[in-house]
Amino acid sequence: MAKTSNPEFAWKDGRIVPWPEATVHVSAETVLRGANVFEGMRAYWSEAEKELYIFKNKEHLRRLRQSCKIMRMTVPYSDDEFTQAFIDLLRANKFTAGVHFRPVVYFGEGESYAWKPEDIHNGAFVIAYSRPHAPSIKNGIKSCVSTWRRNSDNASPSRVKAAANYHNSRLAQVEAKMNGFGPPIMLNDRGEVAESPGACFMMVRDGVVITPPVSADILESITRQTLIDLYREELGVTVIERDIDRTELYIADETFFCGSGAEVQPITAVDHYDVGDGKVGPLTRRIQDLYFDIAAGKVDKFRHWLTPVYGNSTARG
Ligand SMILES: Cc1ncc(COP(=O)(O)O)c(C=O)c1O
Structure with a gap:
């Protein structure tokens, strides 16, 4: 999908920041060796409920932890903290249509190959874009x-x-x-x-x-x-x-x-x-x-797969 314009905010290392401030140094392991793991997630808009629903949040966070485990990366935030970060970011950008977002856990500046992992700064960021269905x-x-x-x-x-x-x-x-x-x-x-x-x-x-x-x-x-x-x-x-x-x-x-x-x-x-x-x-x-x-929240039986962002509905993530 071609990127049209950047959203106003990103989430980086614990807080919402204006998009231009979401940066890492060129010497970071994530830049030099692509040393990061991530998730690609979606949130879907329900026009009927004026609600944005994150799809299968729990499952994505579980896989993020599994990726980190194999890579011997420490995850710097709890699942609750990540979930709140997603909600805060999607709210901050005021999305009212389908969104694709990407939480990333990265190795920052430190020794080559991020060894020993616990001695190296690990960070996390989340970026989110509007993303309608592909035609x-x-x-x-x-x-x-x-x-x-x-x-x-x-x-x-x-x-x-x-x-x-x-x-x-x-x-x-x-x-x-x-x-x-x-x-x-x-x-x-x-x-x-x-x-x-x-x-x-x-x-x-x-x-x-x-x-x-x-x-x-x-x-x-x-x-x-x-x-x-x-x-x-x-x-x-x-x-x-x-x-x-x-x-x-x-x-x-x-x-x-x-x-x-x-x-x-x-x-x-x-x-x-x-x-x-x-x-x-x-x-x-x-x-x-x-x-x-x-x-989109239309099937009651599966609303437990959805995490509401704006709090306009009663579904639980
Ligand atoms: C290489 C690859 N395989 C499979 C998938 C599908 O995984 P998921 O359904 O968890 O998004 C993705 C991401 O969407 C991917 O990047």
Whole structure:
């Protein structure tokens, strides 16, 4: 998504600051080596309730801690402090439409490779932008299989949402774009389907939803788990987590990406093969509709997934 203008405020190291003041020094580890971990989260606007809802706040904070643990980073704030930071920032910027925001925990100035981690300043910041649905979620994108392999667990684990992993993502994304495609599908170093540069992958074959397992060199996506649960429990659709071969992509009935940023992004062609009849499929559309209804607070049963920002509703995070 092209950035249009900067918001007025960011949150940095414990307080709301004007956007130009949210800076770190060029010698910080986060600048020199991309030494940070982050989350990509969304908040959805309910026009009916005049309320902004953070989607699955608890799950994102849990994953942020898991990323930090693997990286041996100390998390400088509690979950409650982070949650309050998100609420304060979204309120300060007066968002009244869909928002994408990014909490980041970073290594500051110190020894190379941030060793020992406890001796080095760790900071955190949060930035947030207005982000409507991508227009492509309606009619789908054309994808391809990337020539770049996804980071492997024993090299630069995809399970960790580390900024440095996104160099791998960028190589694949830019190549696909130059070749005229939307986001590509990346295989792992075993040659099985992993994920896209910024989202997980699902396909439908014969009425069954299939998605790579969490051991396929993917991020343990919160949206992926959400959709697995919704398919099984709300739509009565079987979901199988298993390896996916490349040629299965060419004979699948439906394919789509899923992620907090990507939401439910239909894929209508892979490597110039039409997926199914080349149109967005029914199981993709049904899960998309349900996901957006839940995110906007329209389904009572799932309001516990939402954290209200302005306090105009009774939902709990
Ligand atoms: C590489 C990658 N995989 C998967 C996802 C999806 O994860 P989530 O659903 O938790 O946003 C993301 C981020 O959205 C990502 O960057």
